[in-house]
Amino acid sequence: MSKVLVSAIINEEPTEFLCEPRQSLLEVLRDVLNLSGAKEGCNNGNCGACAVIMNDVLVNSCLVLGVEAQGARITTVEGIAPKTGLHPIQQKFLEHAALQCGVCTPGFIVATKALLDRNPNPTEHEVRLWLAGNLCRCTGYDKIVRAVLDAAATLRGQASTQPEALEHPNGTAPIAEKKPDPAATVTKPRFRVIGKRPIRPDGVDKVTGRALYGADIKLQGLLYGKVLRSPFAHARIKSIDTSAAEALPGVKAVITGKDFKPAEDRVERSGEGTVNYSYLSQNVMAQDKVLYHGHPVAAVAATSVHIAEEALALIKVEYEPLPVVLDVLEAMRDNAPILLPNLRTHELGEAVGDKPTNIASHEQIARGDVEKGFAEADVIVEREFRTATVHQGYIEPQNATALWNADGQITVWTSTQSAWDEQRELSAILHVPLSHIRVIPMEIGGGFGGKLNVYLEPLAALLSLKAGHRPVKLWMQRDEVLKATGPTSASVIRVKVGARKDGVITAAQAWMAYEAGAFPGSPVSSGMGVIFAPYRLENLLIDGYDVVVNKPPAKPYRAPGGTNAAFAGESVIDELAEKLGMDPLEFRRINAVREGDRSAYGPTYGRIAYVETIEAIAAHPHYHSPLPQPSGPHARVGRGVASGFWFNWDGKSSASATVNPDGGVAFLEGSTDIGGTRASLAMQLAETLGIDYEDVHPMVGDTQTVGYNDATGGSRTTYGSGLAAYHLGKQIIEEMRARAAKLWDVPVDEIVVEGNLYRHGDKVISFKELAAKLDETGGPISVSVSIDAKGALPTFGTHVVDVEVDIETGKVSILRYTAAQDVGCAVHPSYVEGQIHGGVAQGVGWALNEEYVYDAEGHLLNASLLDYRMPTALDLPMIETILVEVPNPSHPFGVKGVGEVPIVPPAAAIANAIYRAVGVRMNVLPMNPRNVLRAMGVIERHAS
Amino acid sequence: MQAFSYVLAHSVAEATAILAQEGSRARCLSGGTDLIVQLREGRRRADVVVDVKGIPELNQLSFDSQHGLIIGAAVPCYRIYNDARIAAAYPGLMDAVTLIGGVAIQGRATLGGNVCTASPAGDSIPALIAHRAVAVIASPRGEREVPLEQFFEGPGKTVLQTGELLVCFKLPPPPAGFGAAYLRFTPRNEMDIAVVGCGAALVIRDGVVQDARIALGAVAPTPLLVPEAGAELIGKPLSESTIVAAAEAARAAARPISDLRGSAEQRRHLCAVLTRQALAQAAARAQSLPQPAHA
Ligand code: FES
């Protein structure tokens, strides 16, 4: 189709461009005009990441044709800042840490600009309503709403509210004063840098739209790829004919399963867990069978994304549909359709029998004698729970760009949580030596565990090879993300717990079956670890099953398997407390694990602080306040509590640094920064060196430029890579001591270091002054460390929530939420709070509305952000946090992982609150309006 | 997305000529919030996209208390709710246009588009029906008018024939004692599709209901005007029991399906709930709205 010449005023510049009528304004901005600040999160109007202002009206640029821009005035995020410095909105987003991954930020900033242009003094509700079309999956909106309100005040010329001193929306004391400090008795070291809230180093690029995410990369000769996906949930591939696609002008390469040599049937570590390379390879491209709706069957590279898409339509695939199994219990039955003919059950670690099965494994945790324990109990509660498949929901879809060069070297640019895991996976799938592969992690728009493994990367590489060594870029549409990238498991969990009248638990038992999706690998074992982790148990029995079904393979999602487990476990704990007539927090306190106790999953706990989180909630005004007034005659309110646990990981980290002659330190680390870890690592390095945060300049390296790093996942980065930063600092200090010794010609061991000062007798030189003398004392200093960190400690959180249930519609609203969590040491409190906000928000979504809806043939019916229904700003209140800081003795600053625990308690806390409101125990997730009405017996009384 | 050509039409005659000539190969583009998604996802095809936003008649927005309201088919939602007089006089419509999508969608989405997409769940439709909207349709052969409740033939299907263009909606002026409301039920508070929608309009004078219109969305293949529900109210004083009777009539009229957004039984239940709530709200507005002077 011929192109049309369009002229428009873009960011005050008269601009002309050529575009096809079918190109969206978003595509034109990003691909033609190089304005990649507007992001593509859904490409159909449901996320707001692409928002721009067109003729003074806020619009989603993905829903505007480029040709419609003729004569229009358009402002993108690149046009918000004044000539010098930042716009107050941008500044406030930075000060309030209102961004984590930052991929939603351009859309929020543009939408905020449009709001404040017409309403300079919005209320919190007006802000939430206006921003409801912009999804953020990281922040829970709390800090965004605060930043917007503060920006509005600043623009009105009123005094700004600093993040630490912000009022809570329900109009009580500042947050800082609200934090009881149960850890006050623990002596806390005093820090210079740690505990402050500096602006993140990558912040300016993220609020101005300049930061380059995976999909933003541009290379010479770039081709665009698209993936053909199976319309069937289970089918044999009889034939694939790609000839017509190959003949289409502009198509440069087509690949199918035939282009993949089988990968070794080998299990390797991946993130916190493991991955089987054979399965991974079969997942990125189907071989003889497709196993879920959306399973890739072919891919195309062409000179434009539209030609690639047209080529897909020309590929003829003949399928033989097979029976489908979608439910974990059905898949476990003897006569169930079999997904993987060679799969045999691993029974407690051993492959047993020779019968094809969908049960990949059965694991067990057993201790004491549960029968005896239940016999001693005065009260026993036994319940069955079901939870739905849910998705990580990051706003940035998966993407990968690869160049397979003529010399056999492969470079991959991608948004990944783990460049090194991907390097290993690519090596195994492509049969190319590891060292020939370089993975460059771009800025990443959220991951939550879903971006640990390859999807598009091997396809991009093979397409590049076949296309004659031209780089190929692929990125997913939102339906592809939902259909074919790691959701987390639906599950069936049966729980039985008994307790004596005095409140002591005598026995606990669980039976847990988790859906793995198409290939083995559900997080059932971590679910088994989480379910009773908060409690001291002498008699314990947990059985766990990993079961394949015709759904996309489960991938880690923030505390994998934990939310389902805690929903079941903590609901039963709540019911037991009720039956015993005890306060639910008191019942938990009586049974809570403490330092030195043996965990349910085996190891003995170190300096954990579960009890402190219970006490923090028990002491918090929220727990004692009267329930909010119901909003009408059909509203009922209730308050619930629940606790949660996560293991936390340490892992391997490398980093390097150079001391510049002006005393600045260039700091290269290898942990992808999803939520502000460049800042938290730089702070730890600055603290170690006794210098200012502003003098450390961090950057994330790639597999070629910095040593090995395990994934950003398992809440390990601030701990493990933080330890690397600390050791790096210690090495720099040693080098600097040597230089001081040389300068003064004294023995090194006589140089005393105090903060940033190096002393000998009454001679003193500062870090900066010494840096200026590096040339004359032996040349540059650059150091690097690689560590295998140990000593991460598990953490616990306890949450309290007030809900309102509309008994006519079944709708549940969150009125107030408070989360207490042991965070060890809040290196950057804003980002710690942000982790808690984000985890709670995801937990609320999981609890209330998110789920995969399949039809009987296994088609995913709600593969859009509209129908997947993640919470918007209007679905959440502010989320109060209580940071309990009980330091981890294995870390110089006391750090514990914080990212995962907060998603664990919300579903259970909300279920317990719903019970208090309407007297019904929910045993199914999501607790959406329909399921609540069913549980209350209002509708579908006779349905299953 | 499939390739297509783009024409910016400047007059009704130009647009209808193209539509008549191209037949089903042509699609009208107004706000694009449905069409662009449908084309991108391959749910609709078009070889020619006719942008109707340049046609003056489709951009008109005029109100006076004598003649009522005329809304061009290509007027985006935000223009409607930014007009305080229109918002006050047509509260049911006001409810609907502020519920469609989020702000960025309301910046583009139009009533013409919402109506021509003909989704059973389209938010503006029950409100427009409650307000007695009439669709004005042009073609090379001339103009015709269709009451909106007669505009739909099935999901995605309307009475528009080849060569016909939806030009505008005419809404009669609200009589004295008028009140209206549109309510929908969605699991999320915004950015969601109605599980059930209900538009209700009442005229109450001297304590007696003179007129009542109740229209439902998402409970049948097309948006549904339920005269039986109105009949329960007309000629009687509004009371708890007449409202309940109307709500039950609405429930009985619903012919919902079960789909990913809700079950049939849930929808029937919600019909009754929303009808009650919408009537209560319409009645409250009938009592409190500033009434037109001429009545
Ligand atoms: S709204 Fe345009 S990309 Fe999501």
Ligand code: FES
């Ligand atoms: S910061 Fe909003 S999606 Fe990541």
